[in-house]
Amino acid sequence: MAIFRARDVSQLSDVELVEQVDKLKMELIQYRGKVSAGGAPENPGQIREIRRTIARMKTEQNRRTLA
Template identity: 90%
Template sequence: MAIFRARDVSQLSDVELVEQVDKLRMELIQYHGKVSAGGSTENAGRIREIRRTIARMKTEQNRRIHA
């Protein structure tokens, strides 16, 4: 899953935004599952990137609702 920047997020439609958030949340759950099972991720910074991307998308969703 690609990491989206603010410009990329603003270009997504509402439906695409919801789908991408769901996909990223599933990926985050998988990473947390690996870590909690005692394993390590290939890219330790990936969890942080996913969390920040989800936050960008949620911010865009709130902006659209209140605009």
């Protein structure tokens, strides 16, 4: 999974943004499922970073619709 920074997100097309958000949401569900089943994630900060990346992408989507 690649973490996108704001600069990277702004360079993606609208279709790519939607696809990446969907992928990241599925990955987040998998991580949360692993944690709720009692397992420990390899990287505990990964859930936080995925949430923040999704927020960056949604912010960019919103910025494009308002522009």
